[in-house]
Amino acid sequence: MSTPMEISVNNPPDADVSVQNGDVPHSAPPPPPAVSDDKVLVSVEVCLKPSSTARVEDIRLAVERMLEKRSLSYIDGPIALPLDDPLLQENVQRIHICDTDEWVQNHDVLLFWQVKPVVHVFQLSEEGPCEDLSADGQLSSFNEWILPAKEFDGMWESLIYESGLKQRLLRYAASALLFTEKGVNPFLVSWNRIVLLHGPPGTGKTSLCKALAQKLSIRFNSRYPQCQLVEVNAHSLFSKWFSESGKLVANLFQKVQEMVEEENNLVFVLIDEVESLAAARKAALSGSEPSDSIRVVNALLTQMDKLKSAPNVIILTTSNITAAIDIAFIDRADIKAYVGPPTLQARYEILRTCLQELIRTGILSNFLDSNHLMLPNYCSLKEQVNMPESQEARTLLHLCKQLLATAEACEGLSGRTLRKLPFLAHAALSNPYSCDPTKFLCTMMDTAKVQHSELLD
Numbered sequence: 278m279s280t281p282m283e284i285s286v287n288n289p290p291d292a293d294v295s296v297q298n299g300d301v302p303h304s305a306p307p308p309p310p311a312v313s314d315d316k317v318l319v320s321v322e323v324c325l326k327p328s329s330t331a332r333v334e335d336i337r338l339a340v341e342r343m344l345e346k347r348s349l350s351y352i353d354g355p356i357a358l359p360l361d362d363p364l365l366q367e368n369v370q371r372i373h374i375c376d377t378d379e380w381v382q383n384h385d386v387l388l389f390w391q392v393k394p395v396v397h398v399f400q401l402s403e404e405g406p407c408e409d410l411s412a413d414g415q416l417s418s419f420n421e422w423i424l425p426a427k428e429f430d431g432m433w434e435s436l437i438y439e440s441g442l443k444q445r446l447l448r449y450a451a452s453a454l455l456f457t458e459k460g461v462n463p464f465l466v467s468w469n470r471i472v473l474l475h476g477p478p479g480t481g482k483t484s485l486c487k488a489l490a491q492k493l494s495i496r497f498n499s500r501y502p503q504c505q506l507v508e509v510n511a512h513s514l515f516s517k518w519f520s521e522s523g524k525l526v527a528n529l530f531q532k533v534q535e536m537v538e539e540e541n542n543l544v545f546v547l548i549d550e551v552e553s554l555a556a557a558r559k560a561a562l563s564g565s566e567p568s569d570s571i572r573v574v575n576a577l578l579t580q581m582d583k584l585k586s587a588p589n590v591i592i593l594t595t596s597n598i599t600a601a602i603d604i605a606f607i608d609r610a611d612i613k614a615y616v617g618p619p620t621l622q623a624r625y626e627i628l629r630t631c632l633q634e635l636i637r638t639g640i641l642s643n644f645l646d647s648n649h650l651m652l653p654n655y656c657s658l659k660e661q662v663n664m665p666e667s668q669e670a671r672t673l674l675h676l677c678k679q680l681l682a683t684a685e686a687c688e689g690l691s692g693r694t695l696r697k698l699p700f701l702a703h704a705a706l707s708n709p710y711s712c713d714p715t716k717f718l719c720t721m722m723d724t725a726k727v728q729h730s731e732l733l734d
């Protein structure tokens with residue numbers, strides 16, 4: 278058996294994604310590249326408007342032409358649409374540069390001549406989840422989404438981890454799909470398409486699986502024009518109606534099998550909390566659960582094993598148990614990533630993006646030029662601490678220091694709790710209609726302390 282690729286993550290943040298891309302100043306032209314083969318591949322994602330009926334290929338060529346004409350510095354974030362291009366103006370919702378963070382951190386900035394842009398054009402599905410109701414109309418054993426889905430738009434960017442985790446997951450899945458596409462003989466080189474994310478509750482594992490599926494559906498849409506995500510509700514399979522469970526599993530896998538048979542389909546199967554399968558099996562063996570449950574678990578595992586051999590399936594699993602999970606197919610997961618609680622840097626970044634959103638929507642106002650206010654990210658905050666130039670900069674710095682202190686007070690809270698904190702703080706304000714950011718941050722600190730004490734209880 279091959280050794281799985283272990284990734285341990287403590288969640289410091291990715292690089293800032295909110296920086297606007299700008300033209301390189303003409304006064305300091307960068308030297309031309311010595312060797313053009315050294316170019317860095319950078320993904321450029323182009324989201325079409327829901328109303329667009331343009332051909333993907335036409336848009337791709339138009340965006341490539343646009344990028345050739347511009348002397349961009351490549352930093353993650355949006356690029357303005359060219360006003361003089363009616364095709365793009367009419368059809369494109371937004372253009373985003375993605376995943377430069379790793380490169381940018383090491384090498385400061387990517388200039389246009391160092392980059393070979395890879396343009397991905399996509400349109401979001403607005404269909405929403407298609408739920409499968411079981412016979413009694415109560416339980417659904419799975420949800421199905423057509424990807425890329427509107428519901429998952431922006432999810433990838435909102436998840437903040439140690440720089441590198443998201444990239445490594447993306448690269449792993451991309452390599453697995455490439456090996457499959459090129460027909461690499463699995464007897465000579467072995468790999469599989471099973472991902473296991475494990476770690477404490479609320480660290481974003483489920484969201485990361487969904488966001489990864491969404492990303493891959495965009496990146497691989499020229500090979501797989503159709504893409505689905507099937508989210509298996511493991512709990513519902515172990516309902517008290519065990520007699521129904523066998524049927525639910527059969528029904529589920531028949532549906533997945535049909536999707537997989539279509540070779541232009543890329544199918545993601547997400548099984549949350551896989552440990553519930555192991556627990557059900559154990560309980561059944563010890564006699565404390567109906568023996569039906571063991572049949573259901575075994576049926577599920579057999580089906581998963583069968584499915585694994587299909588080239589166009591990626592199985593995504595999550596678990597809240599960090600210790601080894603006693604399930605055969607999970608043992609074979611090639612990528613096992615530990616997703617831990619957010620570090621100080623990640624906590625600051627999560628709270629900063631929350632605050633920035635409250636400023637954008639006008640809930641926090643009343644200070645500086647809040648319309649254009651950009652709160653510095655963790656790395657640039659460290660640089661700015663020693664040199665606040667103006668009164669305005671000093672006020673901003675004070676605010677960020679307060680934010681940092683709140684992030685420090687949030688040690689031990691999960692990403693899920695952190696994302697809720699600003700809402701809870703707002704609800705606790707004595708006057709929510711006049712929201713002074715300094716006062717707001719004080720309330721947020723108090724709220725964090727309450728959350729913390731609840732955690733200890």
Ligand SMILES: Nc1ncnc2c1ncn2[C@@H]1O[C@H](COP(=O)(O)OP(=O)(O)OP(=O)(O)O)[C@@H](O)[C@H]1O
Nearest residue numbers: 435436437478479480481482483484597692693696
């Ligand atoms: N590292 C993070 N960065 C940003 N947001 C996060 C992070 N971790 C968690 N969150 C927030 O918490 C929410 C809940 O996460 P999710 O349900 O995916 O976690 P989970 O690990 O699967 O939890 P559980 O095991 O309890 O189901 C996410 O939608 C996201 O808003």
